[in-house]
Amino acid sequence: MRRGVVSLVVGLMTVAGAARAEGLSFPVLVPLTGFLSLEGTSQRNGALLALKEAPAGLIGAAETIDTGTSPEAAVTALERAAGGGPVGAVAASMLGTQMLAMLPLAAELKVPLVTVSGTAAITEQNNPWVFRFFPGDAVTKTAHARYVVEELKKSRPAVIYQTTAYGQSGKTHLDSAFRALNVTPVFQEGVDPTAKDLLPVLTRALATNPDVLVLHLHAGPTALLLKQAATSGLSIPVVAGSAMHQPSTAALLDPAELKGVCAETAASPVSGGSPAVGAFTASYRAAFGKEPDAFALGQYDGMMMVLAAVKAGAKTAEDVRKALSVGRHDGLAMRYASDGKGNMAHSAVIVCYDGKSRIPTLAKRYDNVTGVVK
Amino acid sequence: MVTAVQLLVNGLALGAAYALVALGFVLVLNATSAVNFAQGDLVMAGGLLAVALAPLLPSVLPVPGLLLLPLVLVLMAGLGLLLALVAYLPLRRRPPVSVFISTIAVGIILQNGAAVLFGPEPRVAPPLLGDGVARVAGVAVPEQSLAIMAVAALLIGTQHLVFSHTQLGRRLRATAQDPEMARACGVPVTRMILLTFAIGAACAGAAGLLLANRYFMTPTAGGDLILKAYIAVTVGGWGSVPGAVVGALLIALFEVGVSWLLSQPVAQGALYGVLLVILALRPQGLFGEAVRRRA
Secondary structure, three states, rough: OOOHHHHHHHHHHHHHEEEEHOOOOOOEEEEEOOOOHHHHHHHHHHHHHHOOOOOOOOOOOOOOOOEEOOOOHHHHHHHHHOOOEEEEOEEEEOOOOHHHHHHHHHHHHHOOEEEEEHHHHOOOOOOOOEEEEEOHHHHHHHHHHHHHHHHHHOOOOOEEOOOOOHHHHHHHHHHHHHHHHHOOOOOEEEEEOOOOHHHHHHHHHHHHOOOOEEEEEOOHHHHHHHHHHHHHOOOEEEHHHHHHHOOHHHOOOOHHHHHEEEEEOOOOOOOOOOOHHHHHHHHHHHHHOOOOOOHHHHHHHHHHHHHHHHHOOOOOHHHHEEEEEEEEOOOOOOEEEEOOEOOOOEEEEEEEOOOOOOOEEEEEEOOOOOOOOO | HHHHHHHHEEEEEEHHHHHHHHHHHHHHHOOOOOOOOOOOHHHHHHHHHHHHHHHOOOOOOOOOOHHHHHHHHHHHHHHHHHHHHHHHHHOOOHHHHHHHHHHHHHHHHHHHHHHHOOOOOOOOOOOOOOOEEEOOEEEEEEEHHHHHHHHHHHHHHHHHHHHHHHHHHHHHHHHHOOOOHHOOOOHHHHHHHHHHHOOOOOOHHHHHHHHHHHHHHOOOOOOOOOOHHHHHHHHHHHHHHHHHHHHHHHHHHHHHHHHHOOOOOHHHHHHHHHHHHHHHHHHOOOOOOOOOOOO
């Protein structure tokens, strides 16, 4: 696997010279270490795969810099990347605090930041240089709540969320989405990501007699809670957050422990859906030796839209920015278009596990949730 | 009632795992008067070592976790020796803060090394005996929870016997209490310190293997574990082995109990609140301080 990553990077660096001749490079600045390294690695892999599969003659330099988890490291990485010559666009960190730190510098340097960060605030800064290719909580949590209420016909959800910024944001949007559907959760409680035993919160939730369990947790806690729920013989359905769809999360559980579990996500490449998605998944496995997730696919789609703009004649970062701002792109996960603030993704899906396999099946698509895509 | 017993079982299993982490921590503390901040990362290394070794065992073997345990203990003991040789012995005559920093550095190296070798994903190790669930009077008791408690009791009991009833144990205790006097009496102090690091790391390895099945393991998991060990040792009595074990059990039962009664965030906050109260009212801890030089 590592050999695959190394050869991919070496391959991209080899063609970097040709890309310099074109005048544009495409640095990848993502968190590869720290608490967001799992998602950051997916992001990097998606970006590298797009650059590798870009149309001939368009491949730019793919310098990868680990931004860790500190805003300063991300800013330093952006300064370093911009110092190496003209940049077409940057595959930028999905960590919200890093994005917020990089945004003023990106505006100053006039470099588009292409990210899959879910932090709502990054597209609320009136900064025209940011483009998010992953649906925000306003989209995914609407789909999450609608599936619970409209498809499962449940009206007494118990919501368990993470106490992190990610969890709080999800909880806030779930509140709004359930309110819009005239449903009030019977239980809402946050848990710290370091909590080892989640049986207490599960017990407290079940004491309120819910008819569905709604989770918005990180990958490890999601698996931990589902394991303990299976041990306890939980009999109500579970609709989890996007962390559940990650193949590495499902790998922590026996297929039987996943029975009756669904999850919202932007996309689930391992579930297939089209020949193009199947080809992406196969290429990803071959290059990185692991299963792709929605973050990888979102970043891949984002970089492919950037490269399509270059192919269509964009010569500068400003050209790329304009193309992303006004254009549309039919990516593998969904159709992308900016809402004027840089939010490009407006669809979400619900996937469900059958209890026999760790590969979920697509249960429901929610397209154009925001009404932006015409 | 069933719920309370269920939570008690969960709390005891978690406490037993914490106890193994705290035990290794307090052993090194006693032998060197230095805090080994890498102990949590050694637990992580033990867990991921079990994850890495598991596929190497033939799939027909019925209890891979149990077979892995001695292997993990031996390899982790070797890592403990390496830790002592690299991060403790060269600095032993320097101020204690040098050792704190060097063990923090080793911990960070282990974290990043694990991230490079294993990737950032949470991993699961095989269960010690099986992953079934026994049901007793309505209480679900996972086999792994029983295994955690049994292994912790076995290792803690064995260590107690060795320290209390053998010449080796007397030498180790003499080294912990007064290294200079022990050396004057012919005890090979350096060798005893190396052995202590090896035992401490082996305990961490056992804890890692057990935790990685029930609670999963990531390269960054060590940070929270060392914090729990530190609190356990502070609550139990700085340097007290029984205190560390009891402290670890109390922490786990407190976490589970208050999470159930109030909420998990309240339990987290209350744990540190109680720690502050103990530090103010009984700074020597429940069992009194075995080590006078509090780090």
